[in-house]
Amino acid sequence: MFKKILRITGITLGVIVGIAILAYAFIYVDMRLRISKTYDINAEPIQVKYDSASLAMGQRLVNTRACVECHGKDLGGTVLYEDALLGTFVSRNITKGRGGLPDDFTVSDWVRALKHGVNRNRKPLFLMPSHELSQLTETDMAAIIAYCSQVPPVDREPREFTLGPLGYVLSEFGLIPLLPAEFTDHQIHFAKEVKREISAAYGQYLSTICINCHGPNLKGGESPVPGGKYVADITSTGNPGKWSHQEFITALHTGVTPEGKHLNPAEMPWTITKSFTEDELTALHLYLKSIK
Template identity: 50%
Template sequence: MLKKVLKVIGVVLAVLIVIAGIFYTKVYFSTESRLNKVYAVTPQQLTFDPNDSTLLATGERLITTKGCNDCHGGDLGGKVFIDDPALGLLVAKNLTKGKGGLPQDHSTTDWVLALKHGIRRDGKPLLFMPAHEYTLLSEQDMTAIIAYCSQLPNVDRELPQHNLGPVARILTDLGKLPLVPAEMIDHNRTLVKEVKAEVSVEYGKYLSIACQGCHRENMKGGEPVAPGFPVVADISSTGHPGKWTDDQFMETLRTGKTPEGKVLKPTEMPWTMTKAYSDTELKALHLYLNSL
């Protein structure tokens, strides 16, 4: 009798393993084909004066306020930003022209391909590089970022290749991980010229694109962004920030401490990025969030 039961269990297990194998093979090939798709786009032409010091200063600030250095490192020389056995190894490229960095002839058009379209020169998608957010930058802001990045001092840093883990592939297949931002972009859209920097709902909405990836489009938060991360807070008018004054909101986003006494970890809620926001930017954001 026991033998029979064991045999049945064995058969069931074998069937389950085969099913899991088939499922993962499907996931593997489907993600591979998405990663190797070639996008044909007509990049918008951007021009600037490489010696315009105001433009370069704006670009330098945007590198922090748009989170580029959170992933690419303080010197933009690149870093491994996810190294987890299940998710895999994800590497943010060295953006300088030093060893291990961008090719010497990396042009303004190549920058537009990366930031506005989420693709490389060869038309293949960049992994996990949040171009679906940067594609919504104004032409003025994108130009400033590109101008600043085009003159970075060389950093010699050779980094390993990406290596996607099984969980990253499965979450991508289920639509739970934005691994291929190029898929979420309207590649034919032209950039908005400029969004006026003032305490307005419109400017707050523009800035909130930097919060969307985690707090969602409606700013009501929800499920953790990846396994091991906390539940994302509701920051619309129905959440805590709806009860805060502008000063409390600014204090929270600059120190990581909320009026309720919660301490936000910069690795989970990137206040090291929002710390660099001006009063105008934070007040505009608060105004927009309270309007939701």
Template identity: 45%
Template sequence: MKTIKKIGKWMGYAFVSILLIGLALYGYIYWNIEKRLHKVYPTAILPVAIPTDSASIARGSHLFVVHGCKDCHGTDLKGRYMANETLLGTVAAQNLTKGKGGLPADYSDQDWLRVLKHGVTREGKTLIIMPANETTKLADTDLAAIIAYCKSRPPQDNELEKKPTLGPVLKTFIAFNKLELLPAEHIDHELIPITEQKAEVSAEYGAYLTTNCAACHRDNFQGGPPLAPGAPQVPNITSTGRVGKWTEAEFMQTLRTGVTPDGHQIDSTKMPWPRTREFSEVELKAVREFLLSLPANQAIGLR
């Protein structure tokens, strides 16, 4: 009987200890997230002229696709939920039109630039998920074209939750830096912008075009471990990896059809080849030039 009481006593101690540790951990996560979400970033927005001509809008439409904006905000720009469940929370890619649930009537060009260059709200607080750490590297002329295209789209009604809420899973991953979902933290807010980037078959232009590829293939483009449980290994796409073994024609075919030279069909949910098939011939050749320059000239054109 004494032994049973002793075991029960120690089990009680263990339970209380686990409970206290859990509460302390939750307290840390809550404090960490609140501090980071409410930090205000000083953002000096230099004016950029937003064009209205048809050529610029067409250019913006192309950029909207190849830089992945369509993947989240949709073809009609009315947005969708990126997460909407208890454990993850509620986070939406917002409706970018002026329809119901869309942008306010007084949403200005400066507001657009604040999002794309600094990843922050009007109040200067970080957005969630929006990959502004990639769009901040785009030239002003390209950003202006994207904004021009978005502003030209007709209103769409789609009322989504505007204020994101993070569930315990996302809070934990963010608190311990397992997911980079707060873009303002990963932006050089004093970065001197590029006014214009020349479109040509060069490693420099290829580096410019692959800013959003690094999110999966890493900054050195040599890939690595899976990005999430159950996901495949991320391949090396430098000269020492698969790209280095493909001819130009094979490279172009793979990025336009999703079929590798050995006949493998790439899963578009793992590698977004429907996006890369929209690249022009010059853009694809420039990307290949850049990837083949790695790792020897890894710093070419990177900012």
């Protein structure tokens, strides 16, 4: 009897392991196909100015749009996350230094990367938030390109971006936004300009930086970072919806909420939002409070 139980248990475990191996094989092949997909995308023409005003605007946008959070303060690339099971997530050197962008990297290449999340060969870039950046106006996109094209070169050979077994599985099910090109609207055209004023409309434009963590409806939910904490609802139905404009500004400038909670910048990047002006944060708060 005992031998029979062991035999049945062994067969059962063997079947489970076999199914798991087959499932992982399918996931691995599917993810490799998605990673190697070529996107039929032509970069929308854009006029880039390299005057002092454009460069100053670009520098500010690089800070407020979280470019430095991923690519480093010098834009020379960095290791974002490293784990044996998940993989090694790195951002690349986007300067013209050794290990960075080639000398012939064009404005069209920049547009493909920022607006569409693909490289010059039209293959998807890892973790490049094109679904957010595609919402930028032509003026803002051009300013970012101008500034990034002019930053001092950094010599830093990039480490290879690798996916571990768990990284493949979580990416397959959308629990890691590995390939934003897949959910970017590639048909959207540049908005020529957004009126910079204290209004919900301008706040909506600014809110695109929030959607990567708080979701398209900004209602929060599971963290996009594996093992991360539950993400807060920042609309009228969440805590920020109950705050005054000044309380909202103070929280996003100092990292301390009206309830006395100290926000962890690794979870809520108030180190980025502190660069926003009071008028910009008021506009953002107006928009968030308008979401029911």
